[in-house]
Amino acid sequence: MRAIRQVLRPGRKPARGSAHRFAHRFAQRFAHGPGGRSPARLPRPLLVALACLPGLAAVAALGLCAGGVEHAATASLAARPVRRAAQLPAHSAARPRIVPRSAWMADAGRAQPPPRYDDEVVAVFVHHTDSPNGYDCADAPRIIRHLYTGQTGGRDWDDIGYNFLVDRCGTVYEGRAGGTDRPVTGAHTQGFNHRTAGIAALGTFTAGVPVPQAMVDSIAALAAWKLGLADVDPRGSVRLTSSNSGSRYAAGATATLPVLAGHKDGYMTSCPGAALSARLPEIRLAAARLQGRTSTGTPQAPLRVLPSPSPTVVPDTIRPGRGR
Secondary structure: OHHHHHHHOOOOOOOOOHHHHHHHHHHHHHHHOHHHOOOOOOOHHHHHHHHOOOHHHHHHHHHHHHHHHHHHHHHHHHHOOOOOOOOOOOOOOOOOOEEOOHHHHOOOOOOOOOOOEOOOOOEEEEEEOOOOOOOOHHHHHHHHHHHHHHHHHHOOOOOOOOOEEEOOOOOEEEOOOOOOOOOEOOOOOOOOOOOEEEEEEOOOOOOOOOOOHHHHHHHHHHHHHHHHOOOOOOOOEEEEEOOOOOOOOOOOOEEEEEOEEEHHHOOOOOOOOHHHHHOHHHHHHHHHHHOOOOOOOOOOOOOOOEOOOOOOOOOOOOOOOOOO
């Protein structure tokens, strides 16, 4: 009985004799459970039965019980479902730092209508804001606020049209409300606001105007991340259906456009300016590299025709902006 009490209370000093020492070892192992986990427990009736056995017999019985419980615990762990991490697209890119709307929005003094969404973003349009270039980057929030006021006030748009804006120092700002990682329907170009994102470069980049490298790099990083969410190759092309005859294409017509396009590809304008348009091939290649695509790889084939459905959420009282 004393040997069994030692087994059942392994923290106590073992009694003399080999049987008792074996009992102590078994008790120590059994008290910690398999793999050092929480203590395993034997049913009380079984403990009473073990107490009636002589020393070595009790040790042997206890060993068999411990082995059985350990086997059962291992089998139980093996039966648990394995948690898998959420799968990323095959060609995803890191999310760049994006300054939230609150940095420039402040108190707008007007109610913001609910955002509208598409199912995914499969193309990006690059714009310039046609505003002065000689600004301090610390003034970028004020400039964006001015753009917002002009679009929502003078043009009666529901929000700023661009999904993102990038200043000359490469800082990326959240534009249109709805969530940077969600497919927010923009108001940046006639006919092709659905399933696209508008990225605006703060400034005017007509022929001969230098485009800051930091701005180019940030546009590439932003496009790589945003398009990567749908595993879209920035070097490829996409077929979109025009929703507005004010674009280069009549409403209902399908157009094959670059995945990473300039505003002028979908609308009659010189935007984003000759200088920034000339940098778009470089931006496409940089974005593809950031997605982990090989520089010699073949750009993806044109995608399926994507119609422009009604937005998920449509404001009832304020008509959406149509873009420049």
